[in-house]
Amino acid sequence: MTEPGGTTAAVRLIRSGDDIPVDTPRVPAREAARDELSDPMYHEHDPNLLERGLDRFWDWIGGLLADAAGAAPGGPLGLVVLALAVVGLGAALWWRLGTPQRTVHSPEALLGGTARSTADHRATAAAHAEARRWTEAVQERMRALVRSLEDRAVLDPRPGRTADEAAAEAGRLMPAHADRLRAAARVFDDVTYGGRTADEAAYLTLCTLDLDLEAAKTVLTTGTTQGAAG
Incomplete structure (x- = not known):
């Protein structure tokens, strides 16, 4: 305080019986408080590092959701509707495309090790088709198609042949049907190794190709014979 006459006095008036106040400068007081609060007994119930990290993470998520709700038309309700729409779209794509295959399968033999006739494969294919x-x-109609080509000596019988190999070899000998053969092999690979689901249209297309190749037998034989004679 400043006494009259401009003299600064650091004197406190103390009445008899009063407690003596303690005057501590600000910086030493702050350091003393910090030292006191650093005692472990004051921090027994503080959250650990993991809990603090989780708290920060959920605060961040909450901030993102709040910002998204503010930006979405209709506020929080609009955000919920948008999230449901995204989930519905994902479910529709999952149902349409089938379960994704994490493992890439290498093409296996088309006909396998069991010798079955063309008629057997066609009959089995028809039974599956009737049951939808x-x-x-x-799969069975593609096997019937390739077995038919082997029976007619268009292809040499080979147990380890894949659908792609069969389509390529037959396409060189029957160029008018080469594109359709490649497409049929691709459909077979998609449903056998790619996890896709075939439909009625794919089956009917394959049946038509099988019958067309059967009808092309005379043309193929004539062309082959003429080429050999020349």
């Missing part, structure tokens, strides 16, 4: 098991129907 289109994936199995497509």
Whole structure:
């Protein structure tokens, strides 16, 4: 305080019986408080590092959701509707495209090790089609097609042949049907190794190709014979 006459006095008036106040400068007081609060007994119930990290993470998520709700038309309700729409779209794509295959399968032999006739494969394909098991129907009809080409000596019998190999070899000998053969092999690979689901249209397309190749037998034989004679 400043006494009259401009003299600064650091004197406190103390009445008899009063407690003596303690005057501590600000900086030493702050350091003393910090030292006191650093005692572990004051921090027994503080959250650990993981809990603090989780608190920060959820605060960050909450901030993102709040910002998104503010930006979405309709506020929080609009955000919920948008999230449901995204989930519905994902479910629709999952249902349409099938379960993604994490493992890439290498093409296996088309006909396997069991010798079955063309008629057997066609009959099995027809039974699957009648039960609307289109994936199995497509697989069996493709096997019937290739077995038919082997029976007619268009292809040499070879147990380890894949659908792609059969389509390429037959396409060189029957160029008018090369594109359709490649497409049929691709459908077979998609449903057999790619996790796709066939439909009725794919099965009917394969049946038509099988019958067209059967009808092309005379043309193929004539062309081959003429080429050999020349």
